[in-house]
Amino acid sequence: MAVAAVHSGGIADHIHPEPQGFIRRYVFSLDHKIIGIQYIITSGIFLFLAGALAEMMRVQLMKANGGFMTPDTFNQVFTMHGSTMVWFMIIPLMTGGFGNLVMPIQIGARDVAFPWLNMIAFWIFPVAGLMLYASFLMGAPAAGWTEYPPMSLQGQAGTSMWCAAVFLVGVGSTMTGINFLVTILKMRAPGMTFTRMPLFVWGQFVTAPLLMIATTALGAALAALFIQREFGVPFFDPTKGGSPLLWQHMFWFYSHPAVYIMILPAFGILSEVIPTFARKPIFGYKMIAFSSCAIAILGFMVWAHHMFTSGMAPALQLPFMVLTMLIAIPTGVKIFSWTTTLFGGVLKFSTAMLYAVGFIALFTIGGVTGVFLAAVPFDLHAHGTYFIVAHFHYVIAGGSVMGALAGLYFWYPKMTGRLMDERLGKWSFWLYMIGMNGTFLPMHWLGLWGMPRRIAVYDPQFQTWNQIESAFSFVMTASIILTVINALVSMKYGKRSGPNPWGARTLEWMIPSPMPYYNFKHIPSVFSTPYDFGEPLPYRGLEEELTPTPPPVAAAH
Amino acid sequence: MHLDRGFWTATAVIAILALAAIAWWIVAPIQSLMPEAVDRAAQIDLLFRFLAASGTALLAIVLGYLIYFVARYRRRPDQAEDAIGLQIHDHHKLEFWWTLLPTLFIVVLAIISVKLFLEIEPVNAQGNTLVVEGLGHQWFYTFRYPGIHGEVKEMHLPAGQPVTLHVSSYDVIHSFWIPDMRLKVDMVPGLINTFTFTPTRIGRYELLCTEFCGTLHGDMRSGTSNDPAYVYIDPPDKYKAWYDSMQKANANASDAVQVASAGAVNLSGGNPAAGKALFVQKCSACHALAPFDQKVVGPGLKGVLHDPAHPNLVNGEKATPDDVAKILQNGFTGPMGTMPNQTANALTDKDIANLVAFLDSLK
Numbered sequence: 001m002a003v004a005a006v007h008s009g010g011i012a013d014h015i016h017p018e019p020q021g022f023i024r025r026y027v028f029s030l031d032h033k034i035i036g037i038q039y040i041i042t043s044g045i046f047l048f049l050a051g052a053l054a055e056m057m058r059v060q061l062m063k064a065n066g067g068f069m070t071p072d073t074f075n076q077v078f079t080m081h082g083s084t085m086v087w088f089m090i091i092p093l094m095t096g097g098f099g100n101l102v103m104p105i106q107i108g109a110r111d112v113a114f115p116w117l118n119m120i121a122f123w124i125f126p127v128a129g130l131m132l133y134a135s136f137l138m139g140a141p142a143a144g145w146t147e148y149p150p151m152s153l154q155g156q157a158g159t160s161m162w163c164a165a166v167f168l169v170g171v172g173s174t175m176t177g178i179n180f181l182v183t184i185l186k187m188r189a190p191g192m193t194f195t196r197m198p199l200f201v202w203g204q205f206v207t208a209p210l211l212m213i214a215t216t217a218l219g220a221a222l223a224a225l226f227i228q229r230e231f232g233v234p235f236f237d238p239t240k241g242g243s244p245l246l247w248q249h250m251f252w253f254y255s256h257p258a259v260y261i262m263i264l265p266a267f268g269i270l271s272e273v274i275p276t277f278a279r280k281p282i283f284g285y286k287m288i289a290f291s292s293c294a295i296a297i298l299g300f301m302v303w304a305h306h307m308f309t310s311g312m313a314p315a316l317q318l319p320f321m322v323l324t325m326l327i328a329i330p331t332g333v334k335i336f337s338w339t340t341t342l343f344g345g346v347l348k349f350s351t352a353m354l355y356a357v358g359f360i361a362l363f364t365i366g367g368v369t370g371v372f373l374a375a376v377p378f379d380l381h382a383h384g385t386y387f388i389v390a391h392f393h394y395v396i397a398g399g400s401v402m403g404a405l406a407g408l409y410f411w412y413p414k415m416t417g418r419l420m421d422e423r424l425g426k427w428s429f430w431l432y433m434i435g436m437n438g439t440f441l442p443m444h445w446l447g448l449w450g451m452p453r454r455i456a457v458y459d460p461q462f463q464t465w466n467q468i469e470s471a472f473s474f475v476m477t478a479s480i481i482l483t484v485i486n487a488l489v490s491m492k493y494g495k496r497s498g499p500n501p502w503g504a505r506t507l508e509w510m511i512p513s514p515m516p517y518y519n520f521k522h523i524p525s526v527f528s529t530p531y532d533f534g535e536p537l538p539y540r541g542l543e544e545e546l547t548p549t550p551p552p553v554a555a556a557h
Numbered sequence: 558m559h560l561d562r563g564f565w566t567a568t569a570v571i572a573i574l575a576l577a578a579i580a581w582w583i584v585a586p587i588q589s590l591m592p593e594a595v596d597r598a599a600q601i602d603l604l605f606r607f608l609a610a611s612g613t614a615l616l617a618i619v620l621g622y623l624i625y626f627v628a629r630y631r632r633r634p635d636q637a638e639d640a641i642g643l644q645i646h647d648h649h650k651l652e653f654w655w656t657l658l659p660t661l662f663i664v665v666l667a668i669i670s671v672k673l674f675l676e677i678e679p680v681n682a683q684g685n686t687l688v689v690e691g692l693g694h695q696w697f698y699t700f701r702y703p704g705i706h707g708e709v710k711e712m713h714l715p716a717g718q719p720v721t722l723h724v725s726s727y728d729v730i731h732s733f734w735i736p737d738m739r740l741k742v743d744m745v746p747g748l749i750n751t752f753t754f755t756p757t758r759i760g761r762y763e764l765l766c767t768e769f770c771g772t773l774h775g776d777m778r779s780g781t782s783n784d785p786a787y788v789y790i791d792p793p794d795k796y797k798a799w800y801d802s803m804q805k806a807n808a809n810a811s812d813a814v815q816v817a818s819a820g821a822v823n824l825s826g827g828n829p830a831a832g833k834a835l836f837v838q839k840c841s842a843c844h845a846l847a848p849f850d851q852k853v854v855g856p857g858l859k860g861v862l863h864d865p866a867h868p869n870l871v872n873g874e875k876a877t878p879d880d881v882a883k884i885l886q887n888g889f890t891g892p893m894g895t896m897p898n899q900t901a902n903a904l905t906d907k908d909i910a911n912l913v914a915f916l917d918s919l920k
Contacts, residue, residue: 071772144769150746151729151770238747241854244730245745278630280642284652309732309768310743311750314678318671325663325670332659333652335619340651342626344643346636349627357627364619368612375670377601377677378608381739384732384767449591450736452767455775459763503639533641 030115036101043093050084074456075142082145094265108189121175128168135161149236177211191526203268218254252303266403277353278345281531291330324374351425355406362398387447418494431479438472571621582610693731693744715796732768832915
């Protein structure tokens with residue numbers, strides 16, 4: 001038993017000493033906070049790589065007949081952009097990153113249930129990332145992040161490498177899912193009932209089963225594709241009895257829930273940031289928690305809405321259409337609840353709050369176009385066009401990424417003990433809002449007018465709009481660079497934050513910043529939800545956390 | 558909960574904005590930007606107007622209140638550092654309504670969409686339906702017409718006549734999209750996808766691929782050097798002239814169907830009952846006893862010799878029992894795959910006679 005001090009018969013009130021030495025402390029660490037920071041830094045590196053690929057695409061698309069890259073290079077670039085952003089940026093950042101950093105403390109635990117598993121799950125991730133980028137050396141995958149066969153069967157050797165890399169990162173995801181689920185089920189502090197859990201924990205709690213269940217389907221699909229490519233077993237080859245649609249079903253059975261893996265933790269971040277800066281309880285706590293569950297369950301029953309044009313049976317399209325539309329209801333409940341939380345508040349617009357409010361606006365746009373696309377007759381027109389590109393970038397770049405940026409500015413003091421610069425932060429927010437909307441808003445009408453996605457050259461009549469998009473995309477990149485500079489500089493020069501700079505009420509703010517190795521000297525007891533501003537804190541047993549009393553360290557075993 | 562004058566003013570402004578958005582989408586000149594070239598395009602545009610109007614109205618409401626709350630409730634300089642907001646946890650009536658109203662909206666939307674979906678669903682070809690096959694290649698399209706040998710590069714359709722379009726692919730997944738017709742369907746190797754529609758507006762239209770298909774995916778579009786061909790909706794007499802000229806020009810082109818070379822089988826005395834048993838044993842893995850478009854691996858064979866929905870042979874004639882026998886003898890290779898020949902299926906001549914008699918008995 002390593003760090004988690006759960007011994008038979010209850011929570012032992014002593015902790016094991018912190019390991020010494022750079023390697024055990026910062027590289028192969030078992031500490032969930034260090035692992036969380038490792039995830040955040042690593043996904044930041046992948047964000048940089050995938051963002052550079054995105055800008056390469058935007059440069060190519062400034063001219064209708066391209067010319068910056070060959071079409072084959074362009075195809076590799078957009079494939080790697082999508083694969084990196086989905087599997088190597090957002091998912092690790094939202095689950096492994098913020099989940100590890102905050103969730104165990106918010107439930108009053110000293111670590112996750114399986115620290116070793118946590119460490120292994122993290123280290124799979126950069127290794128898989130290296131494998132993904134090594135595929136450039138052998139001909140990178142070039143059939144889009146969805147890699148539909150038979151197209152992906154024609155791909156160069158790097159496509160098999162892509163299968164292996166994504167398979168591996170999926171294994172890491174599954175481990176994280178198991179780990180978080182057990183942690184939240186078994187390691188909550190006394191009195192931390194389900195209806196007292198912070199909503200970020202709820203977000204991680206419903207994401208964990210998605211990670212566990214959906215990712216296995218992806219693993220099976222990737223293994224089948226790999227086996228067909230390398231050993232010729234014709235899973236997806238119609239001339240030998242296989243079916244290309246089999247891949248699409250298996251892939252989307254994962255990749256639709258994956259959208260919720262990316263967004264549910266962001267919903268959780270929002271539900272922490274908004275009440276804190278509105279000085280109000282979150283409106284409709286139970287509805288927000290239950291709507292997350294509804295979204296997660298419905299999320300497993302809508303995958304084929306990505307395949308309305310593929311020729312699956314009409315009798316199947318109808319239920320998928322109606323179920324997809326139903327997801328709008330719990331999602332709407334969340335948006336209305338967050339907006340209403342602002343009503344009657346005392347709003348303080350720190351950068352984290354700005355990003356959270358920006359999230360509501362942009363995610364609503366992405367959600368509304370999602371309902372459009374659920375309607376099969378409209379989808380038959382919009383499928384495979386830039387309208388789709390606009391839709392999912394509003395959900396992911398306007399939703400998940402803004403949620404992550406809100407989380408970064410919010411929890412940065414808990415990682416470093418210092419605040420990020422608010423003036424730079426506000427600049428980054430406004431640049432992001434302007435850049436994001438300028439880049440992706442015109443894509444809606446371009447798609448409907450007849451611009452397909454994933455094309456290296458296009459109809460010259462669309463050139464002006466594409467140039468506008470490219471120009472704004474540089475603004476968006478500038479915003480991200482500003483945030484990265486801010487994070488790096490603030491590490492050394494930021495204002496000291498103290499334990500609770502925002503006056504928040506969840507447990508991570510009750511302990512010093514940066515957070516000590518053992519989290520809590522004594523495991524607290526919990527008496528209520530954490531959002532009742534103006535009431536006394538609903539915790540007992542935290543008196544010594546901020547005093548210089550030494551923690552009750554046990555003798556090393 | 559105290560709702561002041563400012564709140565109601567904001568609500569009024571938001572309501573006006575939402576109504577303005579709805580009004581805009583009712584009158585928006587979609588047709589002048591994108592002609593509606595087939596019968597179903599107008600209905601799909603109507604659905605789009607409904608979606609866009611309700612979506613923009615919802616957006617106006619959410620963004621409107623968001624902006625109002627942000628402006629109204631931001632911390633004023635005179636407020637104490639530890640000031641807190643209204644401690645409201647819930648409002649059950651409000652939550653009930655904002656769950657119920659979207660649910661009702663979704664029900665209405667689902668009814669509209671399902672109804673339209675059923676209207677544009679492929680129907681079996683009628684007597685005057687033109688059946689065309691579209692085939693995807695890396696990186697261009699070809700088409701097959703009844704009575705024209707081989708494949709042609711341009712698609713011409715007669716205005717006013719119902720069209721059934723069967724699509725498939727030679728290599729990877731492509732897609733068939735004519736934006737002005739609001740028509741899209743994937744071309745999947747090994748699968749025949751079907752669309753029905755009636756062209757209504759004479760003109761020249763762009764056809765492009767929206768399913769990523771490799772290096773020149775972006776060039777798989779009408780008017781590019783790779784795929785210069787457009788889709789034309791012609792007046793019936795102009796269509797007829799084009800059809801006749803293509804028929805003549807392609808008189809000697811070869812078809813995908815390998816026409817028999819072995820001697821003909823004697824079909825007299827075939828026993829339908831024996832043929833049925835044989836069909837269940839040898840054919841039913843790939844063919845259903847259902848209409849043509851009910852594909853398993855190969856097409857459904859019910860009424861292969863009688864159902865008008867079953868496509869004609871490439872020479873424009875109805876299939877005869879002899880044609881079916883030839884396919885059973887020689888097998889068949891089309892874009893969707895290969896059916897084994899007589900030897901591979903271990904069929905005697907008598908078996909073929911029985912099978913043909915059975916298929917002929919299905920009306």
